[in-house]
Amino acid sequence: MKINKLVIATANAGKFREFHELAKDFVSEVIFAHEIAKLIVDETGKTYSENAMLKASAWAKISGLPCLADDSGLEVNALDGAPGLYSARIIHGPDNDKVSWLLESLRDKSDSERKARFAASLALCIPDDYMLICEGFCYGTIAHAPAGNNGFGYDPVFIPDGYNKTFAQLEPDIKNSLSHRNNAFRKIVNILNLSK
Amino acid sequence: MKINKLVIATANAGKFREFHELAKDFVSEVIFAHEIAKLIVDETGKTYSENAMLKASAWAKISGLPCLADDSGLEVNALDGAPGLYSARIIHGPDNDKVSWLLESLRDKSDSERKARFAASLALCIPDDYMLICEGFCYGTIAHAPAGNNGFGYDPVFIPDGYNKTFAQLEPDIKNSLSHRNNAFRKIVNILNLSK
Numbered sequence: 066m067k068i069n070k071l072v073i074a075t076a077n078a079g080k081f082r083e084f085h086e087l088a089k090d091f092v093s094e095v096i097f098a099h100e101i102a103k104l105i106v107d108e109t110g111k112t113y114s115e116n117a118m119l120k121a122s123a124w125a126k127i128s129g130l131p132c133l134a135d136d137s138g139l140e141v142n143a144l145d146g147a148p149g150l151y152s153a154r155i156i157h158g159p160d161n162d163k164v165s166w167l168l169e170s171l172r173d174k175s176d177s178e179r180k181a182r183f184a185a186s187l188a189l190c191i192p193d194d195y196m197l198i199c200e201g202f203c204y205g206t207i208a209h210a211p212a213g214n215n216g217f218g219y220d221p222v223f224i225p226d227g228y229n230k231t232f233a234q235l236e237p238d239i240k241n242s243l244s245h246r247n248n249a250f251r252k253i254v255n256i257l258n259l260s261k
Numbered sequence: 262m263k264i265n266k267l268v269i270a271t272a273n274a275g276k277f278r279e280f281h282e283l284a285k286d287f288v289s290e291v292i293f294a295h296e297i298a299k300l301i302v303d304e305t306g307k308t309y310s311e312n313a314m315l316k317a318s319a320w321a322k323i324s325g326l327p328c329l330a331d332d333s334g335l336e337v338n339a340l341d342g343a344p345g346l347y348s349a350r351i352i353h354g355p356d357n358d359k360v361s362w363l364l365e366s367l368r369d370k371s372d373s374e375r376k377a378r379f380a381a382s383l384a385l386c387i388p389d390d391y392m393l394i395c396e397g398f399c400y401g402t403i404a405h406a407p408a409g410n411n412g413f414g415y416d417p418v419f420i421p422d423g424y425n426k427t428f429a430q431l432e433p434d435i436k437n438s439l440s441h442r443n444n445a446f447r448k449i450v451n452i453l454n455l456s457k
Contacts, residue, residue: 066452114392195448196310198392252391256262256453 066257068092068191072101074124074134079217084133086241087250091259098124098132113137113150113186114198121190129192133253135246137185139219141207143171143178152219164211164222171207179207183223185245189253197256201249216240262453264288264387268297270320270330275413280329282437283446287455294320294328309333309346309382310394317386325388329449331442333381335415337403339367339374348415360407360418367403375403379419381441385449393452397444412436 071092073084076099085095098104106123110116113136120134138152148155148167157166171179183203190196204226211221213233220232225243232240241247253259267288269280272295281291294300302319306312309332316330334348344351344363353362367375379399386392400422407417409429416428421439428436437443449455 194395195452196394197452198394199390256391256393258454 066259067261068131068257068259070094070096070130072096072098072124072128072130072132074098074106074120074132076103076105077217080135083216083237083241083244083246084135084250086237087247088133091254091261093261096130098128101128108136110136111150113184114188114200116150117186117188118190118196118198121188121196125190125192131192132190133187134190135185135187135249137183137245139167139181139183139223141167141171141179141181143174149184164219167207167219167222168210176206181205181207181223183219183245185249187246187249187253197253199249199252199256201245201247201252203243203245203248262455263457264327264453264455266290266292266326268292268294268320268324268326268328270294270302270316270328272299272301273413276331279412279433279437279440279442280331280446282433283443284329287450287457289457292326294324297324304332306332307346309380310384310396312346313382313384314386314392314394317384317392321386321388327388328386329383330386331381331383331445333379333441335363335377335379335419337363337367337375337377339370345380360415363403363415363418364406372402377401377403377419379415379441381445383442383445383449393449395445395448395452397441397446397448399439399441399444 071088073081075081081097088095104127106120108116110119116136117134121132124132138149140146140149155163155166186200188198206224208222208224208231213221213231215237216233223232267284269277271277277293284291302316304312306315312332313330317328320328334345336342336345351359351362382396384394402420404418404420404427409417409427411433412429419428
């Protein structure tokens with residue numbers, strides 16, 4: 066299957082860059098939704114998939130183009146899977162510092178309790194045609210202190226299994242090859258047999 | 262892509278028969294969910310797609326197998342798209358007679374007001390892998406009196422465009438080739454390039 070123009074339905078530039086890297090070999094043009102309109106979609110879903118579908122549908126309606134949205138979260142063993150769906154919405158301290166909140170929450174926790182996974186649900190909406198939803202995961206451990214400047218969100222404290230560096234220390238192409246979003250995106254590519 | 266076993270996530274034998282006909286050329290084994298378990302899924306969605314996804318997910322969880330669910334409705338011009346999502350839940354008279362309710366609602370309505378469409382949303386859930394949702398439509402007119410014994414639901418009063426017989430009068434294979442469910446199912450077959 067061929068998709069010529071694909072809108073990445075996010076206002077987050079870091080997320081757009083990541084998806085651009087993932088998608089550029091499979092679609093002719095990758096478009097940042099934020100450059101089409103300043104749309105804010107209420108993420109009222111009860112699951113990652115519901116939120117991803119809400120965003121993909123809303124942008125597909127506005128743009129008339131194929132739209133890819135994701136919702137993702139970090140799920141930590143010691144926190145019974147929190148912050149999960151609310152990963153992006155943790156407000157902590159004067160700087161709204163999610164990473165500090167997480168490290169304080171895990172103070173004195175053992176390595177097994179620091180085990181975590183990033184989960185992503187991707188929704189691809191082809192207007193008036195279909196919606197495809199895939200989930201992907203990346204397993205790892207929460208570091209004791211932040212390290213690295215790449216990526217965004219919880220990347221400075223997430224060490225993927227098999228590595229001894231955080232997502233924020235790893236080269237972007239290595240992180241992309243391991244990430245929950247890549248894992249889900251590859252499923253979409255395979256299911257649709259996507260190529261340029 | 263190949264799907265060996267496909268569960269049709271419905272307790273409605275008429276719907277199962279229809280999906281069996283649609284699917285049997287593309288999957289090795291078509292299974293009636295009702296023969297696996299007596300599961301009732303609350304259809305609390307606000308759209309056909311949401312209800313279809315609820316059913317497909319619930320059955321996929323129970324069976325561990327690929328599950329196909331649909332939600333569908335009849336949308337009538339003169340009734341501003343009603344009964345729509347509530348098509349199966351109209352309670353009318355001592356016999357719960359949906360068709361009589363519809364004919365009474367349309368008494369004295371013109372042919373253009375009797376224009377209607379069947380809409381279906383199909384959700385295919387492949388456990389721990391993906392969910393694909395497609396919509397399909399079939400356009401027609403509501404007859405002045407019921408006719409025919411095939412099919413189920415509103416079939417005796419729905420005359421598809423281009424024909425002068427109701428769905429319940431047409432041979433099942435002709436109805437199947439025209440139906441909203443077929444339309445949506447063909448999209449799934451094409452997207453996944455399904456074959457036995």
